[in-house]
Structures are given as C-alpha cells and as structure tokens.
Amino acid sequence: MNERAADDPGVLRFEEHLHVRIETFPRETVRIEKVIVTDQRTITIDVRREELRITRTPIPADGSPSPAVAPRTPLPIVMILRQEQPVIALEVVPVEKVTVDVRVDSTDHHFSEELRHDRIDVVKLPPPYLP
Secondary structure: OOOOOOOOOOOOOOEOOOOOOOOOOOOOOOOOOOOOOOOOOOOOOOOOEOOOOOOOOOOOOOOOOOOOOOOOOOOOOOOOOOEOOOOOOOOOOOOOOOOOOOOOOOOOOOOOOOOOEOOOOOOOOOHHHOO
C-alpha cells in the first residue's frame, strides 16, 4: 500500500452537507368542557278524577217504590272519590359517548439550499517554475 508521509504536501477538499431534523414543540392548548344545557319541555297529559253523580228517579203516584229500589241505608253515606295526579320524575340516562383522539397530520415540506464544495484543479506549470 502506498503510505504518505506526514510532510507530504496535499490539499484537503471540503464540502457542505445539509442535515435536516424534526423537532416537536407545543403548538396550542386545548381544553375540553362538558356543560349542561337546559331545554324547556311542555307535555300535555289527561288527568282524571272521580265525581259523584246523583240520579233521581221519581216515585210513582201510588207511593210504592219500584222493585229495583234498594232498601234504606243508614246516613251518612261515605264514599271515597279518587283522582289522578301527575308524578314528575327526572332521570339522567346516557345518550351518547364522545371520544376524543389526537391525530397527527403530515404534510410534505420542501427545502432547497445551495451547498458549496471545494474543487481542486491540478495545473501543470512550465518547467522553470518547478522547485
């Protein structure tokens, strides 16, 4: 192998190299909030109640009651009348699941840079200039 001596004249050639790297840095802060929105709802329902109705039947002129007439009952007659009442119950039920994820969106960036390098030209000098 041809080894060069340390004092052998030579020229080092240099060139520029372009190095590109990607750094990640914070871009923005995002806060997710869940708020409760109140909607007004109007619902119409039928509410029933019992009423007491008295039906009067005239007694015939001869004073004898008809066979359908019930025997005399003791007074006072007590009856319980009922009515319906709306009962409102509010229930919280799950209706939707919301998922949040982070997606990385990639775009191509093109960089153009002018790189320099050394060029070594060997020029032969005429014989009188040789050392």
